[in-house]
Amino acid sequence: MDRKFHRMEYNSVLSETTILDPRFKKLAFNDNRAVDEALQRVTTAAARASQPTPGGQEGEEAEEDEEERQQPSAVWRLFEERASGDTTRRNPSADAILEVRSYLDEPLCQRSADPLSWWKTKASVYPRLTQVMSRRLCIVATSVPSERIFPKTGQIITERRNRISSSKLRHLVFLNANLEDMGTPSWQVRH
Known part of the structure; x- marks a missing residue:
């Protein structure tokens, strides 16, 4: 087994998918350095992941549609300016790190559980990781x-x-x- 699967946990695809599988996370690793490297790659990918807007559209289109639907009063306009200014000052890397830590703190799922269903229920809690997961867990496990x-x-x-x-x-x-x-x-x- 050691000869056949030597350094398998250093394979980036396999290690990232293992970390993102809520049934295994860090449990399937023997080497802590492999865990750290996989977590670093997942965190970096999560920091790069863009957050979709609630309406399903991204960027300026969603903002324009929202403005067309309703013109808020001056009080709400001030509030929204402060709220949007607050989110623009946020650090995507720090948010991704917090999201990964929170995910790792969650208890493991049962081995018989469906990881995709788990991610579907947690999509609103871990939006960045869900995007990363959708690119990693879609890999076919067999040829x-x-x-x-x-x-x-x-x-x-x-x-x-x-x-x-x-x-x-x-x-x-x-x-x-x-x-x-x-x-x-x-x-x-x-x-």
Whole structure:
């Protein structure tokens, strides 16, 4: 095992996904230095993550739409100027560090729990980490689906259909694989 999986916890993809899995977090690591490096990368990514605005739009568009909907009184306008000034002075790195620490302080989930469901319920609590997680935990853990596609290519290219261009073959394989994922049997897909 040591030879096969030597320094596996230093693999950036694997270590970040392990840290972001609420079932394992730091528990799956043997080396504290690997934990620190993974946490540093996750914290840096969280600091770079942009926070979406509540309306689902970002930046100036959302502000303009909000102003068009209602013109607040002078008192509320002053309050909102102070509140928005407060958020612009915040440090994204410090916010990301606090978010990571808070996440790590949470108890571990049961091993049988679904980590994506956990993140869905905690999205409002950890908005930056949720964005980082969505880029890390979407990685396919096995190569089996891609290995199933290769025999399909052999089924498409036969002696009678040996002049299919590579781009057309690529499209047919893509459609065949994705339609089966949606529940359409491959025999219904026209080649």
